[in-house]
Amino acid sequence: MEIKEIGVVGAGTMGASIAYLMAFNGYEVHLVDINDEMLNRGKMNIEKIMQSQLKFSNGRSEKEIEKIEKLGVKLTDEQKEQIRKTLKSSYTDEVVNLIAKRIHYSLKYDEMKKCQLIIEAAFENIDVKKEIIQKLGGIMDGKAILASNSSSLSVTQMSKFYRYPERFILTHFFNPPYTLPLVEIVRSMETSDETFEQTMSFFSALKNHRGPVKPISVKEVPGFLVNRILVPMINEAFFMLDERVASARDIDSAMKYGAGMPMGPLELADMVGIDVTYDVMKILYEEYADPKFRPSNLLKMYRNAGKLGRKTGKGVYSY
Numbered sequence: 001m002e003i004k005e006i007g008v009v010g011a012g013t014m015g016a017s018i019a020y021l022m023a024f025n026g027y028e029v030h031l032v033d034i035n036d037e038m039l040n041r042g043k044m045n046i047e048k049i050m051q052s053q054l055k056f057s058n059g060r061s062e063k064e065i066e067k068i069e070k071l072g073v074k075l076t077d078e079q080k081e082q083i084r085k086t087l088k089s090s091y092t093d094e095v096v097n098l099i100a101k102r103i104h105y106s107l108k109y110d111e112m113k114k115c116q117l118i119i120e121a122a123f124e125n126i127d128v129k130k131e132i133i134q135k136l137g138g139i140m141d142g143k144a145i146l147a148s149n150s151s152s153l154s155v156t157q158m159s160k161f162y163r164y165p166e167r168f169i170l171t172h173f174f175n176p177p178y179t180l181p182l183v184e185i186v187r188s189m190e191t192s193d194e195t196f197e198q199t200m201s202f203f204s205a206l207k208n209h210r211g212p213v214k215p216i217s218v219k220e221v222p223g224f225l226v227n228r229i230l231v232p233m234i235n236e237a238f239f240m241l242d243e244r245v246a247s248a249r250d251i252d253s254a255m256k257y258g259a260g261m262p263m264g265p266l267e268l269a270d271m272v273g274i275d276v277t278y279d280v281m282k283i284l285y286e287e288y289a290d291p292k293f294r295p296s297n298l299l300k301m302y303r304n305a306g307k308l309g310r311k312t313g314k315g316v317y318s319y
């Protein structure tokens with residue numbers, strides 16, 4: 001089965017970016033949401049992604065020239081032109097227009113009939129997912145793969161809602177999908193080998209703005225792989241802040257300059273959202289029934305105070 005058209009359900013933070021990634025890879029994409037407002041929000045986010053990537057691509061040569069001149073080398077106009085020519089990006093306005101044309105926005109699930117792969121990226125709520133999965137079961141013919149992007153719900157439970165459970169799988173992207181290459185591929189107890197292999201091979205052939213997409217196979221366990229390591233690490237940073245082991249800035253600096261992290265754990269919590277971080281921690285604590293996953297009280301206080309990070313303008317830091 002060759003994948004040519006891809007359906008994405010939910011035009012939110014993840015869905016819009018996944019739709020863009022697939023169109024960037026040359027696929028026709030059908031993006032569905034519940035109302036025009038949400039669909040337009042998704043369209044605007046895709047516009048933003050494309051404009052920011054254009055700006056980034058066009059700015060590369062000027063940054064290189066600046067870097068060389070900072071080293072004390074005076075470049076001639078000719079040399080600068082040569083650098084601009086060499087680093088000329090293939091990501092142009094024409095390419096952006098082509099990508100934009102591949103994304104079709106709709107409020108109708110019927111559009112999904114044309115698709116060989118559908119990625120569900122709606123609200124993280126089992127009832128919402130159930131309704132979508134059942135609806136798609138009534139439309140699809142059992143050849144397409146239905147993949148959920150859920151961060152925490154059971155893929156085996158969700159697969160039971162689908163008329164063709166052997167064609168159901170979980171593809172867990174990282175935010176933002178158009179630059180972060182990892183996708184955790186999680187099969188349910190019902191997923192067929194064929195579905196798993198087709199999914200792995202499809203994702204292995206994708207690329208994003210930085211390079212190849214990296215699918216990895218992960219067993220169905222709460223938090224999968226990345227969140228099970230990353231979120232408890234963020235949680236520990238909140239414990240340490242609460243114990244006044246160091247200031248927030250110093251905790252972040254320590255992990256950046258001592259552990260090579262591009263962003264400190266508290267900065268990361270503000271970016272991901274303190275509510276999301278707390279919810280994941282709570283799920284890990286409940287599911288594993290292990291005290292090592294106990295959510296920090298300070299993390300909970302930030303969440304209760306509505307200081308959720310960048311999205312509310314205030315979290316550990318102010319924005």
Ligand SMILES: NC(=O)c1ccc[n+]([C@@H]2O[C@H](COP(=O)([O-])OP(=O)(O)OC[C@H]3O[C@@H](n4cnc5c(N)ncnc54)[C@H](O)[C@@H]3O)[C@@H](O)[C@H]2O)c1
Pocket residue numbers: 009010011012013014015032033034035038120121122123124125128131132149150151152172173174175
């Ligand atoms: N945000 C992240 O960092 C992140 C990372 C990995 C996975 N996820 C998962 O991805 C999924 C989506 O998360 P998000 O952050 O993009 O959420 P979001 O709230 O930004 O977007 C969800 C979108 O789904 C739409 N929607 C809801 N019900 C629908 C329906 N019945 N049909 C069509 N569209 C519907 C909503 O209108 C909204 O636009 C969740 O399952 C979440 O756990 C999120």
